[in-house]
Amino acid sequence: MPIKVLTKNIGVPDLQCLHVYESLGGYQALAKTLREHSPAEVTEIVKKSGLRGRGGAGFPTGMKWGFVPKNTGKPVYLCVNADESEPGTFKDRLIIEKDPHQLIEGIIISAYALNCHQAFIYIRGEFVYGSDVLNEAVNEAYAKGLLGRNILGSGFDLxxxxxxxxxxxxxxxxxxxxxxxxxxxxxxxxKPPFPAVVGLYEAPTVINNVETLANVPHIIQNGAEWFASIGTERNAGTRLFGVSGHVKKRGVYELPMGTPLRDLIFDCCEGLREGRKLKAIVPGGSSVPVLTADQIDVRLDFDSIAAAGSMLGSAGVIVMDDTTCMVAAARRIAKFYAEESCGQCTQCREGTEWIYRILTRMENGSGRTGDMELLLDLCANMKGRTICPLSDAAAMPIESYIQRFPAEFAAHIQEQRCVVA
Ligand SMILES: Cc1cc2nc3c(=O)[nH]c(=O)nc-3n(C[C@H](O)[C@H](O)[C@H](O)COP(=O)(O)O)c2cc1C
Incomplete structure (x- = not known):
């Protein structure tokens, strides 16, 4: 069933401007929040809605907010994660660039729920245009009394x-x-301590993804039950899927959680390039295990994708057809993680670079007997042993490419060539 929540106004001319956003009902959820709800009530509504974080792990948003300790004498901070650097992921930038006030309204309501008076949007350096759009929108919101002191006469400051x-x-x-x-x-x-207790400047801090917070005004305006009725039981709401790769129509598509992957690829994206066959699908950004063509009927929600052996992650869907060499694809991904490892943990710093070097020699026809086993052993030793999950993010896809396409890796070693046409 087609339903648009976050993207319903995308395409309206000048939507970035406050007066256009307001003319479409924008900031009414904020006014309603300040008029009708206490902060605790807002958290309760978000809890009841079943909203789970859209940044990757799918953690329940209301529950996360509930971890923030009260009356510590310290400020509470809200940090919005607009980094969106996971390869294959480009859905937050749609909201940022096209509908920034939807995000800002979500931030103000969420900050109110958290008794937070200082919020940050952390945006990746490359999003120059996006940060300009956001700054413009923030300035307009200040000028209209939607940010700053005594927001809409409520006594709430942000x-x-x-x-x-x-x-x-x-x-x-x-x-x-x-x-x-x-x-x-x-x-x-x-971790621990977790940011909810010791976060920014050692004060309690909530970090949420852009898409997560953009859902909040809609939940307030339409009710927790309405939101929970979209999607499936433990996977409420819609999701923004950013589809790239070998499909006819790439782009960002908003679909209820639980929609079959087949519908996304063959209906929304109009299928694969002419004459080509589906080979593999990355369902949640480059760091998640790859799915094979026979898993096309899996449902797109956190739990179904996990049951299929992967993760919904950032919902960055990368589609690969039968022209794709899985060794080359794995090597490309490995290069990214080797470059992006921060270097604090040995397993990650050394492991990512080592994986990249082995895959490079394999792709160049110099793979050695035992390289597949060596890669799998390396991956196993990189998971769950580091300060952060970047190491896991580097290991999980490589492991899955080898396990799900072993013949291709073996051919690269035994025949010293790529067997993909
Ligand atoms: C290496 C790495 C990169 C991440 N990049 C992002 C990102 O770009 N955007 C994002 O929202 N979350 C990202 N996350 C997840 C965040 O750590 C965090 O879980 C998320 O922002 C929480 O928001 P949510 O609860 O709304 O999903 C990343 C995690 C890891 C380990």
Whole structure:
């Protein structure tokens, strides 16, 4: 069933402008929040809605907010993760560039729920246009009394700052993001303590993804039950799928959670390039295990994708047809993680580079007997042993490419060539 929540206004001319957003009902959810709800009620509504984080792990948003300790004497911070550096992922930028006030409204309501008076949008350095759009929208919101002191006469104060990163994938990891805002190197912190307790400037902090927070005004306006009725039981709402690769119509598509992958690829994207066959699908950004063509009927929600042996992650869907060499694809991904490892943990620093070197020699026809086993052993030793999951993110896809396409890797070693036409 086609349903649009986050993208319903995309395409309206000048939607970035406050008056256009307001003319479409924008900021009414904020007014309703401030008029009708206490902060605790807002958290309760978000909990009831079943909203789960759209940044990758799918953690329940209301529950995360509930972890913030009360009355510590310290400020509470809200940091919006607009880093979006995972290869294959380009859905947050749609909201940022086309409908920035939807995000800002979500931030203000969420900050109110958290008793937070200072929020940050951490945006990756490369999103120059996106940060300009956001800054413009933030300025307009201040001028209209939607940010700053005594918002809409409610007595609630909130400052919102757009903070540009310098372009490092690791700064999307929530604790590296906090370090970066503090002006330090983007090195992840050991957890616990979790940011909800000890976060930015050692104060309680919530980090949420752009798409997560953009859902909040709709939940307030239409009710928790309405939101929970979209999607499936434990996977409420819609999801923005950014589809790239070998399909006819690439782009961002909003679909209810639980929609079959087949519908996304063959209906929304109009199928594969002429005359080609589906080979593999990455369902949630480059860091998740790859799915094979026979898994095309899997449903696109956190739990179904996990049951199929992968992760919904950032919902960056990369489609590969039968012209794809899986060794070349694995090597390309390995290069990214080798470059982006922050270097703090040995397993990640050395492992990512080692994987890349082995795959490079395989692709060049110099693969050695035992290289597949060596790669699998390396991957196994890189998972669950580091400060942050970048190491897992590097290992999981490589492991899955070898396990699901072993003949191709073997041919690269035994025949010293690529067997893909
Ligand atoms: C290496 C790495 C990169 C990440 N990059 C992003 C990112 O670009 N955007 C994002 O929202 N979450 C990213 N995450 C997940 C965040 O750490 C965090 O879980 C998320 O922002 C929480 O928001 P949510 O609860 O709304 O999903 C990344 C995690 C890791 C380990």
């Amino acid at each position: 400052d919102l700052m757009v903070h540009r990163g310098a372009g490092a994938y690791i700064c999307g990891e929530e604790t590296a993001l906090l370090e970066s805002i503090e002006g330090k190197r983007g090195h992840p912190r050991l």
